[in-house]
Amino acid sequence: MLKEPAIVLANHLFDTPNGKTAHGLVRGSGRFKVVAIVDPDVAGRDAGEVLDGRPAGIPVVADLDEAMVLEGPAPKWCIVGVATHGGRLLPELHTLILDAVDKGLGIVNGLHDTTADDAEVAAAARGRGVELIDLRRSKPRPALHFWEGDIYRVRAPRLAVLGTDCALGKRTTTRLIVEAMNRVGVRTEMIYTGQTGWMQGARYGIVLDSIVNDFVCGELEHAIVGCDRDVEPDLMVIEGQSSLRNPSGPCGAELLLSAAARGVVLQHAPGREFFEGYESMGLRIPSLESEIDLIRLYGAETIAVTLNSKGCPPDELDRFRAEYRTTLGIPVIAPLTEGAEALVPAIRAFVERERSAT
Amino acid sequence: MLKEPAIVLANHLFDTPNGKTAHGLVRGSGRFKVVAIVDPDVAGRDAGEVLDGRPAGIPVVADLDEAMVLEGPAPKWCIVGVATHGGRLLPELHTLILDAVDKGLGIVNGLHDTTADDAEVAAAARGRGVELIDLRRSKPRPALHFWEGDIYRVRAPRLAVLGTDCALGKRTTTRLIVEAMNRVGVRTEMIYTGQTGWMQGARYGIVLDSIVNDFVCGELEHAIVGCDRDVEPDLMVIEGQSSLRNPSGPCGAELLLSAAARGVVLQHAPGREFFEGYESMGLRIPSLESEIDLIRLYGAETIAVTLNSKGCPPDELDRFRAEYRTTLGIPVIAPLTEGAEALVPAIRAFVERERSAT
Numbered sequence: 243m244l245k246e247p248a249i250v251l252a253n254h255l256f257d258t259p260n261g262k263t264a265h266g267l268v269r270g271s272g273r274f275k276v277v278a279i280v281d282p283d284v285a286g287r288d289a290g291e292v293l294d295g296r297p298a299g300i301p302v303v304a305d306l307d308e309a310m311v312l313e314g315p316a317p318k319w320c321i322v323g324v325a326t327h328g329g330r331l332l333p334e335l336h337t338l339i340l341d342a343v344d345k346g347l348g349i350v351n352g353l354h355d356t357t358a359d360d361a362e363v364a365a366a367a368r369g370r371g372v373e374l375i376d377l378r379r380s381k382p383r384p385a386l387h388f389w390e391g392d393i394y395r396v397r398a399p400r401l402a403v404l405g406t407d408c409a410l411g412k413r414t415t416t417r418l419i420v421e422a423m424n425r426v427g428v429r430t431e432m433i434y435t436g437q438t439g440w441m442q443g444a445r446y447g448i449v450l451d452s453i454v455n456d457f458v459c460g461e462l463e464h465a466i467v468g469c470d471r472d473v474e475p476d477l478m479v480i481e482g483q484s485s486l487r488n489p490s491g492p493c494g495a496e497l498l499l500s501a502a503a504r505g506v507v508l509q510h511a512p513g514r515e516f517f518e519g520y521e522s523m524g525l526r527i528p529s530l531e532s533e534i535d536l537i538r539l540y541g542a543e544t545i546a547v548t549l550n551s552k553g554c555p556p557d558e559l560d561r562f563r564a565e566y567r568t569t570l571g572i573p574v575i576a577p578l579t580e581g582a583e584a585l586v587p588a589i590r591a592f593v594e595r596e597r598s599a600t
Numbered sequence: 601m602l603k604e605p606a607i608v609l610a611n612h613l614f615d616t617p618n619g620k621t622a623h624g625l626v627r628g629s630g631r632f633k634v635v636a637i638v639d640p641d642v643a644g645r646d647a648g649e650v651l652d653g654r655p656a657g658i659p660v661v662a663d664l665d666e667a668m669v670l671e672g673p674a675p676k677w678c679i680v681g682v683a684t685h686g687g688r689l690l691p692e693l694h695t696l697i698l699d700a701v702d703k704g705l706g707i708v709n710g711l712h713d714t715t716a717d718d719a720e721v722a723a724a725a726r727g728r729g730v731e732l733i734d735l736r737r738s739k740p741r742p743a744l745h746f747w748e749g750d751i752y753r754v755r756a757p758r759l760a761v762l763g764t765d766c767a768l769g770k771r772t773t774t775r776l777i778v779e780a781m782n783r784v785g786v787r788t789e790m791i792y793t794g795q796t797g798w799m800q801g802a803r804y805g806i807v808l809d810s811i812v813n814d815f816v817c818g819e820l821e822h823a824i825v826g827c828d829r830d831v832e833p834d835l836m837v838i839e840g841q842s843s844l845r846n847p848s849g850p851c852g853a854e855l856l857l858s859a860a861a862r863g864v865v866l867q868h869a870p871g872r873e874f875f876e877g878y879e880s881m882g883l884r885i886p887s888l889e890s891e892i893d894l895i896r897l898y899g900a901e902t903i904a905v906t907l908n909s910k911g912c913p914p915d916e917l918d919r920f921r922a923e924y925r926t927t928l929g930i931p932v933i934a935p936l937t938e939g940a941e942a943l944v945p946a947i948r949a950f951v952e953r954e955r956s957a958t
Contacts, residue, residue, distance in 0.1 A: 327746075329814075354814065380738075380812060383712060389847065389849060391847070391848075391878060391881050393847075394881065451813045451814035453813050454738060454809075454810060454811070454813070455808060455809045455810070455811050455812070455813050455816050456687075456810065456849065458813050459847070459849045459850075460848075487853070487857055487898065487899075488857070489747065489749070489751075489860070490746070490747040490817060490858070491747060491813075491816070491817045491858070492817075492853040492857050495844070495845070495853065496850060499846070499847040500847050502847070520749060523749050523752065525749070535897060536894070536897045539893060539897065541845075
C-alpha cells in the first residue's frame with residue numbers, strides 16, 4: 243500500500259488525551275504519511291517530541307497555510323485527529339475543514355457528525371472534486387451481518403488487548419504486539435475496532451461504536467472470518483474499546499465471546515484512579531485482580547499486563563510492576579517505552595496452546 | 601391510555617419461541633387490545649390455551665379475512681408478532697402486511713427491516729392513509745444521548761431482570777414483578793428495552809438493539825432519568841436483553857453499570873442446556889452460580905432466581921428449586937405459573953436497603 247500524504251488537525255488538543263487519533267497517526271500509519279500536525283498551542287515543535295519525548299520527524303504547525311508550504315510531498319488528505327465531546331463537528335473544526343476542502347484536500351473524519359451530512363462541507367467538496375471519508379457513517383442494514391458462530395471455524399487464535407479504562411493505550415499496545423510478533427516470524431494481523439486503527443492501515447476490523455447494536459458481534463465475526471480466509475495469519479490481535487466495566491459504555495465481552503478470544507493482554511494505568519472523564523464523580527477503576535477474575539468468567543486467560551506510566555513516577559511504576567509480577571505470575575511490561583518484544587514468549591506459548599487445543 | 605384493537609400476525613410461529621412478541625401481547629398489553637392472532641397452524645384454538653394452557657379470550661384464526669369479521673371492536677392495527685432470522689421482512693409476511701394495509705389497518709413492526717423503507721408497503725400505506733410504526737427505526741444522531749452520569753442522581757432504585765439466555769421469559773417476569781409491586785403499593789415502573797415492552801404499554805425505555813452502539817448507554821440513562829423526573833416511582837424494573845455471556849450478542853452490563861441497577865432478578869431455564877438457536881454448536885449455558893458471581897463483579901446482588909419450566913418435568917423443577925434455594929439462600933420461584941407475589945418481601949427489602957444507602 244502506497245502511503246498517501248496527509249495533514250492532521252489537532253487544534254488545541256494534541257497534548258491532551260482527546261488528541262488520541264493524532265497520537266496514533268504520529269506513532270505510525272501504514273495508510274497515511276503524516277506531513278504535519280496542526281495545533282497552534284504546540285506549533286514549532288516535533289510531534290513525536292511533544293507526544294513521547296522522541297522526535298518523529300513530523301512538524302507541528304500553527305495553521306493549514308503553514309502545512310501546505312512545507313517541503314516534501316504535497317498533502318492529499320486532511321485528517322480530523324481529535325475526539326470531541328459527543329463526536330460533534332465543533333465550529334472551529336468546521337471552519338478548518340472548509341478551508342482544507344478549499345485547498346483541495348480530501349477529508350478523513352472519525353467523528354460521529356459526518357462531513358457528508360454537513361450541507362456546506364458537502365457542497366464545497368463537490369465543487370472542488372475532493373473526497374469525504376466519514377469513518378463512523380453506519381453501513382446500510384442489508385450490508386450488516388448477524389453473528390452466526392462461524393468464528394469457531396476460524397483457524398488463527400485470537401488475542402484481545404483489553405484495558406481497565408478507555409484512552410490508556412490499548413490500540414498502541416495492539417500495534418506494538420503485532421509488529422513484535424511479525425518480526426519474529428509469527429504472521430500476525432491486527433483486527434481494529436476504532437477509526438484510528440483503519441487510519442493507521444489495519445485491513446480488517448470494524449468501527450465498533452458506530453454500528454447498530456444488534457449487528458456489532460456479527461460484524462466483528464465477519465471481519466475476523468474474512469481476515470482468516472484472505473490472509474491465513476498465525477495470530478490475530480484484536481484492539482479493545484472502552485473497558486469491561488466503564489459505566490459510560492462497557493465493552494469487551496464481544497471480543498471474548500463473539501470473537502472467542504481466549505487470551506487477553508490487559509492494559510492498565512496504575513497512576514489513574516478514576517475512569518477518564520469521570521474524576522469529579524469519583525468513579526473508581528476496579529482493581530487489576532478483579533478485572534482478571536472477570537475476564538476469566540468470560541472464558542479467557544490474561545497472559546500479560548501492559549502498563550501505561552502516565553501519572554506514575556518511575557519508582558512507583560517499578561513497584562507496581564514487581565508486585566503484579568509476583569501476585570499474577572505473568573509478564574508485566576510498559577510497551578510504550580520498552581516495546582512489546584518481552585511479550586513474545588508468552589504470546590508464542592498462547593498460540594501453541596490454542597493450536598494444540600483445536 | 602385507551603387500548604386500541606389490534607390483530608397480531610404470528611403465521612406458523614405462534615407455538616415457537618420466535619412468536620415471543622405475540623406471546624407478550626397475549627399475556628397482556630396496556631397499549632393494544634388483541635382481538636385475534638393469525639396463525640393457520642393453530643387456528644381454531646384460544647391463544648392463551650396454546651401458549652400457557654389457560655384461555656386468554658383471544659382466538660387464533662387462519663387468516664386476516666377471518667380476523668376482520670370477528671365480533672367486537674373493529675381492529676385498527678396489524679402487529680408483526682414474530683421474530684424472523686435477521687429481523688427480515690420475509691415474502692410471506694410482506695404479502696400479509698400489504699393485505700392488512702389494503703384492509704385499512706396501520707402496521708406496527710418491530711423487525712429490523714422497516715415497512716416504511718419498503719417501497720410497495722409505503723406506497724400502499726400512503727394510498728390508504730394508514731400509519732406505519734417501525735419500532736426499530738433508528739433515531740437520527742442529533743436526537744441521541746451520550747451517557748453523562750445523571751443516573752447517580754436518580755432517586756428510584758433500579759432492579760434488573762437478567763437471564764442466563766435469550767427468549768426465556770425476562771420480559772414477562774419483569775411485567776409480573778411490576779404488577780405485583782404496584783398491587784402492594786410500591787409504585788413501580790417498567791423500563792422496557794425491546795419493542796414488545798413498548799407494544800405492551802410501558803412508557804419509558806429504549807429498543808436497545810436498534811441503537812447505534814455508542815449511544816446505547818446514554819439512551820438507557822436518558823429514559824430512566826425521564827421516568828424518575830416525570831413519575832417519581834418508588835422502584836424501576838429494567839427488562840434485560842440476551843444474556844451477559846451469550847456469544848451472539850452479550851448484553852446486561854449496560855443495565856448494571858450504566859443504569860446502575862444494584863439488584864438483579866435472574867431468570868433461568870434449568871431444562872435448557874444450550875444457548876437458544878445454537879444447540880447444534882453445543883454452546884453451553886454457564887451455570888447459575890457462575891452467572892451470579894459474574895453479576896457480583898459488576899457490583900450487583902442477585903436477590904432472587906426465577907425459573908422457566910420449559911423442558912423440565914415438574915419433579916425435576918422442584919428438585920432444582922430446592923437445590924438453588926439451599927445453595928443460594930434467596931427466593932426461587934416459577935413466575936409464569938405462580939406469579940411474582942412471593943418476591944415482594946425480597947424486593948421490598950432491596951428498595952429499603954437502596955434508600956438507606958443514599
